[in-house]
Amino acid sequence: MIQANRNFHYLWSGQTLGNLGDILYIICLISLVYNETGSVLHMALIPFVKTMSLLVSGFIAPIFIEKYKRTTLLFTTLTAKTILLFGLCLITLYGIDTTFTYALLYVLIVIISLLEGIGNPARRSMVPDLVEEQELVRANSFISVANQTSMLLAWPLGSVLLVVWGEQNMLWLTVVLFLLSSILTYQINLKETMINESQESKWLAMREGWELIFKSRKLTTLTAMDVLENFGHGVWIAAILYVYVETAIGKGEAWWGYINAAFFAGMMIAGIVVYRFSNRFESHLSLVIMTATLCLLGLNVWFGLTSSPWVALMVSFIFGFPQMARDVSQNTLIQQTHRDKQLAKVYASHGTLVYGTFGLATLVLGWFAEEFGVRATYILVSTLFLFSFLIAFINREVLHSDYKKEPLKQTMI
Structure with missing residues (x-):
């Protein structure tokens, strides 16, 4: 049972503290850089640099996954991030008013983000090894609730702490x-597997995750859907949503915060619902994904066309329900395809596509919204969800196929 699984609780609690730390550190740096430079561009560079570093880490993560145990890799990356953040504290203590300290600040952001991107696939791949297969949906929804709760609390908490x-x-x-996240992660006791054959070359290690995705019709289908939908999620970035609030529903920046909070609250409550009814989800994951995708399509259209701020707020809250159900179902299906380091490499390659797609979407959709208006932009992304649904429908039998664990040429140590 999940309730009695100590290792699983070490994993999700360590992850939650780490997520909270990540958001607070970004809030802090954005404020610090803006106060020191007064430049919006320099401030905007922080999330951009972080996203690009995460994109790069997806390519190099398999090299480290191949070489080290996942528990060792996760603990090492968290500890290194702790040390680098300590160094960042010392730098900001003396100010970033010189070219050298300012450049060093961004170098540390890049390295910290790379470490995050290397550790994330290892962490995500541990879930099916720490819980029983029939509890995967419940475990993934539990982790999602913890993540959404930390995100919902982190932004208002960060704003208050920044002032106080x-x-x-x-x-x-x-x-x-x-530091607490590192300590909790260190407590995870996971039986790792090692490959009997000689170590793969770095190129083969980097390539394996992509090969696993494109050799599996299920993974190819899920990845194609994720690329389309993550591009569509670019319409919810701060810049486009801010313009939407101002031009489409005629409200001020306070409503921008309300809509964001409503979305995360919906995700959090949806996670609890999915956790509660996880047993009913298990045998209908493909149906859940298709239904959720159709709902997201309709909600994007509704959100884009409404002129009522209260309707926009309600739709933003409802949006979290199909999004959570889809994410948990998709994550469970991915975890059913492989285990151990192979799964970690799949997550690394998958993450590269997700970060790359979202980064491209912020530019393309920003241009589209400027040229054709913010309402037309929401209609555009709705067509992406339609294509995603069609891909799922065509491959519904593949998504619904029963899980068969592939034998791995590995020995337990």
Whole structure:
């Protein structure tokens, strides 16, 4: 049972603290850089640099996954992030008013993000090894609830702490959060597997995740859907949503915050619902994905066409329900295809596509919204969800296929 699985609780609690630390550290840096430079461009560079670093990490992560145990890799990356954040605290203590310290700040952001991108696939691949197969849906929904709760709390909490404590004290808090996350991760006791054959070359290790995706029709289908839908999610970025609030529903920036909060609240409550009824989801994952995709299509159209701020707020809240059901179902189906390091490599390659697609979407959709209007942009992304549904429908038998664990040429140590 999940309730009695100590290792699983070490994993999700360590992840939750790490996620909270990640958001607080980004909030802190954005405020710090803006106060020091007064430049919106420099401020916007922080999330951009972070996203691009995560994109790069997806390519190099398999090299480390191949070489080290996943528990060792996750603990090492978290510990290294803690040390680097400690160094970041020392740098900001003396100010970033010189070219060298400013450049060093971004170098640390890049390295910390690379470490995050290397550790994430290892962490995500541990879930099916720590719980029984019949509890995968429940475990994934439990982790999603924890993630959404930390995200829902982190932004308002960060804003308050920024005013009360200031950037410097907030950075020290993130060091403590990552230290606790590292300690919890160290407690995970997982029987790792090692390949009997000689170590693969770096190129083969980097290539394996892509090969596993494109050799599996199920993984190819899920990845194609994810690429389309993640491109569509670009319409919910801060810049486009801010313009939507101002031009489509005629409200101020406060409503931008309300709509964001409603979305995360919907995701959090949806996660609880999925967790509660996880047994009913298990045998209908493909149906859940197709139904959720259709719902997301309709909600994007509704959100884009409405002029009522209250309807927009309601739709944003409802949006979290099909999104959560889809994400949990998709994650479970991915975890049913492979185990151990192979699954970690699949997640690494999959993450590269997700980050790359979302980064491209922010540029393309931003241009489209400027040229054709924000309402037309929401209609555009709705067509992407339609294509995603058609892909799922055509491959519904593949998505519905029973899980058969593939034998791995590995020995337990």
